[in-house]
Amino acid sequence: AQSVTQLGSHVSVSEGALVLLRCNYSSSVPPYLFWYVQYPNQGLQLLLKYTTGATLVKGINGFEAEFKKSETSFHLTKPSAHMSDAAEYFCAVINTGGFKTIFGAGTRLFVKA
């Protein structure tokens, strides 16, 4: 069965610092992997995705994530945090050939001035 684990329900960084949000998954077949962002009082928005090909994927707002099969990880990074990055971030997995996306519990990112 698929599952997603996001390490840390809350992460706090200073403005300008590196953002690292961790995600590990389990899947019996090659997965599709996603990161979504949810700003306060808004719906979820797709940030980036990995399906096939290049394992380093770039998304909106300067975020990127790297698919590491050997580590079953798909960590989200951004070199320099902005105040506007404060939001909740969800990692998600779907099996190739599957239909149901499984979401992690979410990580709330706080950015300090």
Place this chain on the structure above:
Amino acid sequence: GAGVSQSPSNKVTEKGKDVELRCDPISGHTALYWYRQRLGQGLEFLIYFQGNSAPDKSGLPSDRFSAERTGESVSTLTIQRTQQEDSAVYLCASSFKQNYGYTFGSGTRLTVV
């Protein structure tokens, strides 16, 4: 439409009453999903529709919950005899293909008092 539209955006209902939530997906998106997000928690899968195929209802928490979708258009999620534990944000998403990721609506915040 340009995005996934959900209505109402907020609903307060008395315990025991029935409620109906509506989702209007993006035109051309064959897949439609309902998720539930309780306060401070991740997304809980409820039901999935794909074209004219039989829906996957495996996530519905009880027989008080039901959903319908006509073809590839609007979907309604109905909760009968609402309970306080039904209070949550109900999110609808639609997708063109599974590896495209989802487009989410802004959700319906349901409060049962």
